[in-house]
Amino acid sequence: MLRARRELGQHFLVARWVARIFAGWACRFRRLLEVGVGQGFLTSTILRSCSVEIAGLELDLRLVGELASISFYFTGFMPVIADAVEPPLRLGGVDAVYGSIPYNITGPLLSLLVVEARKPALLLLQREVVDRLAAKPGTASYGRITVLVRLVYDVKPGPVVPPSAFRPRPKVYSRIVELVPRPDAPSPDMLRRVEELTKCMFSERNKRAAKVAAKCIGIELSKIEGLVGRDIRVYQLEPEKFIQLLDSQNG
Ligand SMILES: C[S@@+](CC[C@H](N)C(=O)[O-])C[C@H]1O[C@@H](n2cnc3c(N)ncnc32)[C@H](O)[C@@H]1O
Numbered sequence: 001m002l003r004a005r006r007e008l009g010q011h012f013l014v015a016r017w018v019a020r021i022f023a024g025w026a027c028r029f030r031r032l033l034e035v036g037v038g039q040g041f042l043t044s045t046i047l048r049s050c051s052v053e054i055a056g057l058e059l060d061l062r063l064v065g066e067l068a069s070i071s072f073y074f075t076g077f078m079p080v081i082a083d084a085v086e087p088p089l090r091l092g093g094v095d096a097v098y099g100s101i102p103y104n105i106t107g108p109l110l111s112l113l114v115v116e117a118r119k120p121a122l123l124l125l126q127r128e129v130v131d132r133l134a135a136k137p138g139t140a141s142y143g144r145i146t147v148l149v150r151l152v153y154d155v156k157p158g159p160v161v162p163p164s165a166f167r168p169r170p171k172v173y174s175r176i177v178e179l180v181p182r183p184d185a186p187s188p189d190m191l192r193r194v195e196e197l198t199k200c201m202f203s204e205r206n207k208r209a210a211k212v213a214a215k216c217i218g219i220e221l222s223k224i225e226g227l228v229g230r231d232i233r234v235y236q237l238e239p240e241k242f243i244q245l246l247d248s249q250n251g
Pocket of ligand 1 (some may be wrong): 011013042057099101105
């Protein structure tokens with residue numbers, strides 16, 4: 001058994017019910033990208049369940065042998081030893097993305113999905129991160145990542161996965177989340193602008209939104225108050241309001 005490397009977030013799944021959920025979802029597509037194949041627990045369950053093509057990214061060179069043996073048994077599997085987020089993943093030709101991903105790349109991966117890829121995705125993330133993605137405006141979990149992801153995706157939280165589903169066991173609970181692309185998602189350029197604006201505004205998340213927005217985008221306070229109201233706080237703004245704020249720069 002391979003010694004797990006903590007810095008690579010190596011907690012390998014052993015719970016079959018989790019793999020079955022991924023297979024049920026993955027079999028709706030033809031070409032998939034897996035982030036962090038590990039020892040191939042999800043990969044081989046999916047490939048046994050249906051005929052799909054999977055490009056599997058894995059960073060740990062020690063796993064080359066395991067990946068090669070999966071591709072020996074399943075011709076639809078193409079392993080790639082590469083960093084999923086550096087350089088950014090190429091997603092041309094892929095219908096959907098999935099993975100039980102190392103928690104330390106969650107932020108960069110979500111940002112890539114939102115700005116560049118916009119593909120359907122099924123991810124196993126830290127439970128608190130899923131709570132944040134699904135949070136309502138005005139709650140403690142609502143933040144930048146909620147706004148960015150929800151402008152592009154409908155977020156569907158799935159089952160909670162306990163530490164006992166992994167070897168070695170992580171200290172935290174995980175949760176499956178499905179991301180369904182929205183047909184009305186703003187353009188990648190607009191998303192980059194929202195990334196900048198939310199970075200500026202959420203640094204003062206409890207302050208009056210109009211005042212913070214006026215400072216961040218350099219527009220008259222009275223004009224912005226008409227758009228967001230006088231007393232509403234940054235963390236109470238609906239995701240769409242950030243687009244409206246940027247649009248107001250042009251008008
Ligand atoms: C949580 S484990 C999951 C492994 C496997 N999918 C499973 O379910 O058992 C995450 C995997 O991602 C790999 N990994 C870590 N950082 C990565 C990166 N930047 N790019 C690609 N893979 C990475 C780790 O080596 C590890 O095998």
